[in-house]
């Protein structure tokens with residue numbers, strides 16, 4: 001089977017849903033039908049607010065490169081982690097949240113049982129081979145009633161989905177181009193992370209994995 005035929009088949013098949021918690025799901029291939037619009041929108045956002053490496057409050061440099069869009073984006077430096085309405089690189093507001101991101105996030109949230117998801121913050125992480133994200137909780141958002149919607153593109157990753165303490169055992173879940181993970185409700189504050197990305201080349205995104213997370217932060 002040629003690669004093109006395979007891609008077309010992906011578009012036509014309903015997304016496969018895997019449950020990884022009481023209110024947490026992997027929606028396999030869910031982003032694929034919207035891929036063209038998604039990549040064009042991503043390009044526009046990153047031209048306005050380029051990916052950059054950020055410092056942690058502890059003085060480390062994060063291995064993933066980061067940007068944001070929406071009313072609120074992520075700022076991290078020696079002073080701490082916070083959502084900010086302004087891109088610290090340009091001192092301008094972050095790019096607007098593209099309609100393609102908003103629509104996909106809302107439908108993915110609905111498919112996972114969360115209606116009325118209206119994200120106001122979107123973080124974009126680019127992982128080169130070797131980059132990772134240590135176990136953490138997403139807890140800087142004002143309220144935890146809304147889920148996190150996390151879109152994976154490009155190179156595959158091993159996602160760790162843990163418990164409510166860092167030391168709790170984790171599930172290891174392979175995430176591929178087009179998969180979306182949604183976690184909320186009772187699972188909203190689970191620790192999660194990404195193991196170091198393995199070397200590879202993706203036909204559309206090259207030597208990187210892109211992760212786009214949409215949140216209701218403000």
Ligand code: SIN
Pocket residue numbers: 123125133150159192193194211213
């Ligand atoms: C994150 O936790 O913000 C990113 C998760 C991922 O890259 O899959």
Ligand code: FE2
Pocket residue numbers: 136137138192
């Ligand atoms: Fe996170």
